[in-house]
Amino acid sequence: MSDPARFLFATLCGLVLAGIVHLSAVLAMPWLSERDAFSRLRPTLTADKSELVAAPAATDTWLPRTDPAVAVSACAYNLDEGPVRISANTGALFQSLSFHTKGGGTFFAITDRAAVRGVLELVVMTRRQLDEALAAEDEDEPSTDVRIVAPRGEGLVVVRALAAFPSLRGAAEDAAKSVSCTIDQPPASQ
């Protein structure tokens, strides 16, 4: 092979390799990033209450492009220790819960409209935990829990509460902070 042909061949190889490098870099970014939302909220894994990420009109938050009318709080979960029960009391404010997996991707969201008697209660579990719960369930008294299957074990629950008027900002902050996320203890086996 002549030298120009070899150079061309090397360039082509370089371009093909560049494509592979590009795709692997893009795919790896969510897993290698230490500044994504989940990594920043990792300390809340052990918390029982959602922690405030951005108060309404806050300027000291890492969350980019926040809505100044909305209080955002979150708690991270890890389903290895068991299903996670999320419970939120809703009031007059618009409130929503969204469920995000580590590495991006939102798998569920619900607003306060779905609340039953002012309470939104959900259980996040893996497919396996759902199967176990269904197997352990009494057929005559099926559980009334709203169960959500998470695609991955680690993720975030994000709470948003909207203050329609500036005077409601305190209430929105309180509503966002008061969502409990606890590990659901399996009922004692008889």
Added chain:
Amino acid sequence: MTIRFPAALPDAPRLASAGRRVSASLRKRRSLSTAALVLYAVSVALLLGLGSAHWAVLADYPFGKIKAGAWQAAPRVGSREADPYARAVLARTAEIPLAIGEGLALTATQDSSGRTLDAGCAYRVGRATPQARYWTLTLYDADGRPVASELRRSGFTSAEVLRDQDGGFSVVIGREPKPGNWLQAPESGRLGLALRLYDTPVATGMANLDPRVFPSIERLECGP
């Protein structure tokens, strides 16, 4: 016709050894340049691959945009179907997107005529928004932070915006105070607007949206 090959040349051993020497020296030259070419190919791969990956996630979500007049949104970012580029952008920015069931976030960096939003100009945003339980309109500065104005106001919610008799509204953005809904623009730089529709049926439609039901962004006058 037959071709006769000489059975053996008289100086065949000499020729063969000379040939070996030539090919050996050729191989030597080749092996050096092959190493250089491999190095070249690898550096092209790393530079182009990493550079393009960095560039692709540097700005906005590259795929899955829907448009409505001056507004655009990437609703799939808040769903299970978020593409790998969107996930990489989320990892870089640490943004938590609005899920499809929560609402829809639209952004605008240009006015309705396609000119970049600039703090030196005044704009009127308004008349109507799609159906939603609440909406918020927020003005951002060039760095993507809600503008910090003396009035401590960087946006309006649907509940607090002042409306006229037929239920429409108009928000004026500019340096000079205006009666009605006024948002103070920063001293200089580009502007960004975000319209967030909370609890809206719009988010379920994935095709391009009807621009007539979205607020238009009209440029009024520009300062010196």
